[in-house]
Amino acid sequence: MAEAGGAPVLEAPVLEAPVLEATGLRKEFGSLVAVDDVSLRVQPARSLAIVGESGSGKTTIARMIVGLERPTSGTISACGHDRSRPARSVRDRRRRGREVQIVFQDPYTSLDPRQSPQAAIDEILRLHHGWPDQRRRERMAELIDLVGLDIRQSRSLPRALSGGQRQRVAIARALAAEPRILILDESVAALDVSIQAQVLNLLADIRDETSVSYVLISHDLAVVRQLTDEVLVLHRGRVVEHGPTSRVLDDPQDSYTRRLRASVPRPGWKPVRGLPAGKEQEASSP
Amino acid sequence: MSEPAAASQTVAPAPAAAAAPLLEVEGLTVRLRAGGAMQPVLRDVSVTIRAGEALGLVGESGSGKSMTARAIDRLLPDGAEVDGSIRYEGHDVASLSGTGLRQYRNQVAMIFQDPRAHTNPVRRIGDFMTEALRTNLGVPGAEANRRAVEMLEQVGVGGGARRLRQHPHELSGGMLQRVMIAAALLTEPRLLLADEPTTALDVTTQSEVMAILDDLRREFGLAMLFITHDLELAAAICDRTAVMYAGQIVEVRSSDRLHDDPLHPYTAALAAARPDISRTAARLLAIPGRPLSAFEAPAAECAFAPRCAHAQEACRAALPELAELDGGLSRCRRASELRGRLGTASDG
Amino acid sequence: MSAGIPVAVAEPGRPRVLIGVQSTGLAGIASAAVIAVATLVAVFGPLLARTDPELPNLSLAWIGPGGGHLLGFDVQGRDVLSRLLVGARTSMLGPLVVVIVSVVTGTGFAVVAAWRRGAADAVISSGLDILFAFPGILLAVLATAIFGAGLPAAAISLSIAYMPYVARVLRGAALRERSQPYVAALEVQGASASSICLRHLIPNILPLIVAQATILFGYAMVDLAAISFLGLGVQPPKPDWGVMISENQTGIVQGYPLPALAAGLCIVAVVIAFNVLGERLFERAQAGRG
Numbered sequence: 001m002a003e004a005g006g007a008p009v010l011e012a013p014v015l016e017a018p019v020l021e022a023t024g025l026r027k028e029f030g031s032l033v034a035v036d037d038v039s040l041r042v043q044p045a046r047s048l049a050i051v052g053e054s055g056s057g058k059t060t061i062a063r064m065i066v067g068l069e070r071p072t073s074g075t076i077s078a079c080g081h082d083r084s085r086p087a088r089s090v091r092d093r094r095r096r097g098r099e100v101q102i103v104f105q106d107p108y109t110s111l112d113p114r115q116s117p118q119a120a121i122d123e124i125l126r127l128h129h130g131w132p133d134q135r136r137r138e139r140m141a142e143l144i145d146l147v148g149l150d151i152r153q154s155r156s157l158p159r160a161l162s163g164g165q166r167q168r169v170a171i172a173r174a175l176a177a178e179p180r181i182l183i184l185d186e187s188v189a190a191l192d193v194s195i196q197a198q199v200l201n202l203l204a205d206i207r208d209e210t211s212v213s214y215v216l217i218s219h220d221l222a223v224v225r226q227l228t229d230e231v232l233v234l235h236r237g238r239v240v241e242h243g244p245t246s247r248v249l250d251d252p253q254d255s256y257t258r259r260l261r262a263s264v265p266r267p268g269w270k271p272v273r274g275l276p277a278g279k280e281q282e283a284s285s286p
Numbered sequence: 287m288s289e290p291a292a293a294s295q296t297v298a299p300a301p302a303a304a305a306a307p308l309l310e311v312e313g314l315t316v317r318l319r320a321g322g323a324m325q326p327v328l329r330d331v332s333v334t335i336r337a338g339e340a341l342g343l344v345g346e347s348g349s350g351k352s353m354t355a356r357a358i359d360r361l362l363p364d365g366a367e368v369d370g371s372i373r374y375e376g377h378d379v380a381s382l383s384g385t386g387l388r389q390y391r392n393q394v395a396m397i398f399q400d401p402r403a404h405t406n407p408v409r410r411i412g413d414f415m416t417e418a419l420r421t422n423l424g425v426p427g428a429e430a431n432r433r434a435v436e437m438l439e440q441v442g443v444g445g446g447a448r449r450l451r452q453h454p455h456e457l458s459g460g461m462l463q464r465v466m467i468a469a470a471l472l473t474e475p476r477l478l479l480a481d482e483p484t485t486a487l488d489v490t491t492q493s494e495v496m497a498i499l500d501d502l503r504r505e506f507g508l509a510m511l512f513i514t515h516d517l518e519l520a521a522a523i524c525d526r527t528a529v530m531y532a533g534q535i536v537e538v539r540s541s542d543r544l545h546d547d548p549l550h551p552y553t554a555a556l557a558a559a560r561p562d563i564s565r566t567a568a569r570l571l572a573i574p575g576r577p578l579s580a581f582e583a584p585a586a587e588c589a590f591a592p593r594c595a596h597a598q599e600a601c602r603a604a605l606p607e608l609a610e611l612d613g614g615l616s617r618c619r620r621a622s623e624l625r626g627r628l629g630t631a632s633d634g
Numbered sequence: 635m636s637a638g639i640p641v642a643v644a645e646p647g648r649p650r651v652l653i654g655v656q657s658t659g660l661a662g663i664a665s666a667a668v669i670a671v672a673t674l675v676a677v678f679g680p681l682l683a684r685t686d687p688e689l690p691n692l693s694l695a696w697i698g699p700g701g702g703h704l705l706g707f708d709v710q711g712r713d714v715l716s717r718l719l720v721g722a723r724t725s726m727l728g729p730l731v732v733v734i735v736s737v738v739t740g741t742g743f744a745v746v747a748a749w750r751r752g753a754a755d756a757v758i759s760s761g762l763d764i765l766f767a768f769p770g771i772l773l774a775v776l777a778t779a780i781f782g783a784g785l786p787a788a789a790i791s792l793s794i795a796y797m798p799y800v801a802r803v804l805r806g807a808a809l810r811e812r813s814q815p816y817v818a819a820l821e822v823q824g825a826s827a828s829s830i831c832l833r834h835l836i837p838n839i840l841p842l843i844v845a846q847a848t849i850l851f852g853y854a855m856v857d858l859a860a861i862s863f864l865g866l867g868v869q870p871p872k873p874d875w876g877v878m879i880s881e882n883q884t885g886i887v888q889g890y891p892l893p894a895l896a897a898g899l900c901i902v903a904v905v906i907a908f909n910v911l912g913e914r915l916f917e918r919a920q921a922g923r924g
Contacts, residue, residue, distance in 0.1 A: 053488035054459075066822045087824075094824030102822050104815040112816045112834050123833075124823055162576055163347075170819070177823060192346040193515065197559035197572035204569060219489060226561035226570065249563060263493035264563055265518035267545040273442075273497035 017080060019044050019180045019213050020065070020100070025074035027060050034060045036237040038074075042181065042230075047207070047214035049224040049245060051260070052234035058217045061234075062185045065215070066102050067093075079180055098128055101174035105186035107166035111158045117144070117169040118154045124176035139176075146209070147172040148202055164195035168202070175206070185217045200226055221264050225249055233257045306376065308509050309335040309358065309394075309477055313370035316350075316357055324367055325581035327353050329533045331370070332608070333511075337476065340503060340510040342520025342541065345530035346556075348579030351513045354530070355479045358511070359396050360387065374477070388422050395470035399482040401462040405454040412450025415469040423473065437468040441498050460491035467499060471506065478503065478510040485514070496523060517557055521545065529553045532589035533580025539614040547625070549616035552590045554628035588619070596624055662914040668907035672900075675719055676726035683716035687873045696890040708893040709882050710871075718900060721873035725901070728789050728867070729854035735793035737847045740800025745831050747801070748808035759805070762798035770795035770857050778866045785858075788867040792857055796850060803846055807839045841919035849912030852905040859901050875901050 020042040027035040035057040042048045052058040063069040065076055067083060075084045078099040087093040104110045111120060121143055125136050144154045147168040158166055167187060174182055184203070188196045200223065207214065216228050224231055224245060231248050233241040233256065241254040252258045262272070316328040328350045335341050345351040356362055358372055360379060372379040374390060382390050398404050405414065415437075416430035425433070435446050441464040443449060454462055463483060470478060480499065484492035500523040503510050514520050520527045521541040529537040529552065537550035548554045558571040575593040583589035588606050591597040598620070606619045618624065675682070684702070694711035697703075705714035747758040770792045777791035778784075811817065812835060820830050836843075859876030861867040868874035870881060878897035886894050 053490060068818055068821065090824065090826050093821075093826075097822060097824035100822075102819065104819065106815060110815045110819060112838065114837055115834075123825075127823060127825055164576060173819065173823075192577055193517075193556055194346060194559050194573040195576060197561075197570040198574075200561065201569050201572050222561040222563040225563055225566055246566060259490055261563070263490045265516055265522055266563060267518055267521070267557075269518060269522050271493045271496035271500060271522055273494065273501060 016044055018042055020048075020076075020078050020215065022061075022065065022076045023074060025061060025064060025076065026072045027057070027064060027069065028072045034237055035064070035071075038232075038234070038237075038239055040232055040242075042213050042215060044180075045207075045211045045213060046230065047216065047228040049216040049218060049228040049231040050234060051218060051221065051224055051231055053219055053260075055236060056234040057237040058234050059185060062102065062183050062215070062217045066100055066183060067096060094128060097179075098177050099179060100181045100183065101177050101179035102183040102185060103167070103170045103174050103187040105189055107163040107170065107190060110170045111166055111173075113158055116155050116157055117149065117161075117172065120169065120173050121154075121176050124173055128177050143172040143176055146175070146206065148198075162195075164191055164199060167191065167199055171199075171202070171206070175210070175212075179212065181213045181215060183215045183217065186219070187216075188223060189218065189220065196223070203227060221249060221261060222266075233260070307334045308337045308339075308375060309333075309511075310373045311354070311358065311370070312373075314354070314357060314372065315369040316353060316362065317367040318363060319365050320581075327533055327580050328357065329580050331530075331533070331535055333528060333535065333538070335477065335509050335511060337509055338507045339526070340512060340524040342524035342527035343511060343513045343530060344515065344517050344520050344527060344556075346515055346577040348532065348577055348582070349530040350533040350580055351530050352481055353533075355396065355481050355511060355513055359391075359394060359479055361396075392418060392422055392473040393475050394477045394479065395473060395475040396479040396481065397463070397466050397470050397483045399485050401459070401466045402454060404466070405462070407454055409453070410450065411452050411454065411457075411465055412447075415450070415465070415472060418473050433472060434468070437472055438465065440471075440502060441465070441468045442494070443468065460487050460495060463487060463495055464498060467495070467502070471502060471508075474506070476509060478508050479513075480510060481513045482515070483512075484519070492519075499523065517544070517553075517560075529556070532578045532583035534589065534617065535608060535615070536590065536617040537615065538608075543614075547612075548628050549611055549614050549621050549625070550590075550618045551594045551596050551624065551628060555593075555595075588617070596620060659914065661910050665907040665911040665914075668903055669911065672722060672726060672904045672907075676722040679719040679722045683713075683719045685713040685716045687712055687716040687720045688871050690871070696885060696888075698890075698892065705896050706892055708878070709885060714878075714893045714896055717873040717878060718875070718896060721875050721878060721897070722900075724785060724868050724872065725855065725859070725875040726904075728785055728858040729851050731789045732792045732796060732854040732858070733847050733851050735790070736796035736800050736850065737843060739793070740797045741804055741836065741843060743797070743801040744804035744808045745835060747805055748812045749827055749831055749835075751809075751812075755805075758801075762801050765794065765798040766802075768795055771861065774857075774861045774866055783866050783869055785862075785868050788858060788861045792854060792861075796854065800846060800850065804839060804843065807842050808835060811835050811838050841915065841922055845912055845915035845919045847912075848908055848915055852908035852912065855901060855905050855908070 018041045021040070023039045025035050025038040026033070038057070038061060040048060040050070050058045050061060060069060064071050065078070065083075067086065070086060071084060075082065077083060078096070081096070081099065083096055087096055111117075115123075118140060121140050122136065125131065125139060129136070131139070144151070149165065149168055149172070153161060153165060158169070161169070170187075188199050191199060203214065204227065206212065214227060216224060218224050228245050231242065231245045232239055233248065233254065235256045241248055241252065241257045248257065249261060252261055311331060311333045314328055314331040315326065317324040317326050319325075331350065331354055333341065333343075333354075343351045343354060353362075357368065358379070360382070362368065368380065374394065377386075379390065412431060412434060415434045416425075416427070419425040419430040419433065420427060431447065431450060434450060438444075438449055443461060443464050457465065467483075483499070484495050487495060496519070502508075503523075510524070512520055512524050517527070517529075521544055524541050527539055527541045527544050528535050529550065531552050537548065537553050539549055539553075544553065545557055548557070555571070555573045559573055561567070561570055573593050578589060586605055587602040588594070588597070591601040594601070601619060606617050608615050608617045609621070611621050612625075689712065691711035694707045695709055696707060697711075698706040700706070703713050703715065705718070708714050708717065743758055743762065747755040773791040773795050774788050777787040781787040817830060817834065820834065858867055859879070862874050862876030863880040865880065868877050870877050875897040879894050882890075882894035882897070885891060
């Protein structure tokens, strides 16, 4: 198999402005610090992974980037526009929607159960683009084709579609806004292995065609390797390691990253008991 | 690349070949009512587990792996039609009732994917852990508590008697799953059914819990049926692995040979579809189509044929049988001729 | 992950309410039939009545059924059947107004509380709790004292009494729907709160709203009949089933129970029908969510 198709191993020199940048992000929920001093940067056409387990803060970061949570402190900017505070107007919110979009984890609740994929995508196209009917219909057909669905599927209700098909719809809906950045919040975690492979290939194809940047939130290191150039490893809200994906996964420096890597099942793997830092929280974790 | 030092190698001595199997499932076919008709969810499933042996059961959605475990534990929904037989130590499981069924449940323990869904939030941990001991086996309360505390130590949940007084919500998912394992082992079962016990856990927690499960299983000489969607996970702690597709067993193989020398194209495709943590590939080898359930698969041909890269005319002509090959079983009619071309050692 | 058990595919065009009604079983269908008949009578009643329902003729008082007058005459010698047919109008219209007003306002409050969450939700919920403290009948008495007796005052006061109940029930469902990822996806797209609520949130809780409204109709009918019985609602000589019970109650002890009983039975039949249908629709709405 060809090695690292299209993803340079060396870190590219910073020539262009990043499409996404966050500095000193912090989020507190009461006395709980979910995210502590996290900074990240995504270059155009490059992809970043944010890796961690439950309680790491990775999902909170994703939600702050798309505006579903408000940072306690720190700044976020996408495509050069600041988005550290909630949008002031509907117009502002829409513009932000054209910068960063998101695909969630659960295919079974990501779509309005009463809307066919066509209707869902059409609604987004109408929201963002003032196109005439013909143009909108063409674009819809393009998007449906891009994600590998056929006409019949695009007219069915979500309940007639499988998990993988629903995720494709969620991806098409997100792409309808033509975002520069697409956040994939564990978007393949709930899929069967064989379907996951299809969707990962699809995401790689989409990136080749549209130059979108992915921010992949995941706990699965193998998926991270497949899809991203750089990785941020989070543990209890703090960044413990970051760097090019291949380097971090082949030669992890931080002890938590090493433990994470050692815990991933692969051919010949055997679980080992009593690895250090196994302190699990007493109270139930989310 | 840093690799952790491998822990216990295979410890359990191979049971005497002449010993009768502990659990024998033969020709199990289950139909459930859905959409007004009886639809098959399991088709002609046969597995054998010997005392002290761990068998992995791997499959995707609709493969029937969970349903198999439920059938063995007599937990099928009402109105299910069951053909074939399940025999535990020679006794027919389907005909057990009353005392016999309770004894069976002491001997065959089950742990589930989501411990919170299977625990009563208002009951203390000590209560539900010792319930079976006290009511079914007549062990006095104090003694039962003592054993519970001891077992909790074994699974790495310290805190002694204090733990017994806690409620499920006071523990994290990983801790609670360890408690469930401890609870399952208290009645000294001979067979453990584990239905995706680590799927809902973080990967580091999963590794820890798997190690505990592996250690204790060997220590107590338990047999185990370990259900998962993760091929490598099953191979890690099971002696043999069975792969299911569309309600049928398509391959049974010793775990150490499963990855390099699979006997069924589906197994090989499943392993190849997984991204590799140690290198980036331009594209993954995705299997076209989607996994079928038993009722969606055509009855008189190989269920995997439409998605199989090696399918031929003969594959669609009749349902292939499970046949022996090199110490394993395969439902692929072309298994012997495809050997060596399926493993990841070769390209595609 | 779904076990892959086959699920009936709904075509997008078919209205889900209709599907709900026809799959509610025999009791559901029977109830729907009763309601349909009552509705037709409410609409066409005055055309069907052969005798003037309001013209008293004391010489005919209490005469039993016979000669084209199927239910006989009431305390003032008016044809009972005609009065029932014409009275259906106010007896059905009153609850309809109550249901529409309370459900629309209750849905509004529930959705706003669920959407805004936090402080807005707390304020709305507390407000609703305060309103809860007032039973409908007491509010009706208060309203008639201020605005004078009659159906409008009674209907409005009952609407105010019912609204917090509707809002409470729907708030839970609205909160659940609001926290679904598809709503978050629309927010991230930049869709406005009102468009998300009107085009996605409310349609997805509509089965519950319809079920709730149906059940509420029965309660409203009983409460309004009681209010009219007390003389605070519809005023005699207007025919109204509640008024008819009040007017003819003396007949029960005198040995002429038919007029009062007939009116009472009409109320009971329609109320039961609405309750049964509403419960079935409610079960369907709950099941549909699974």
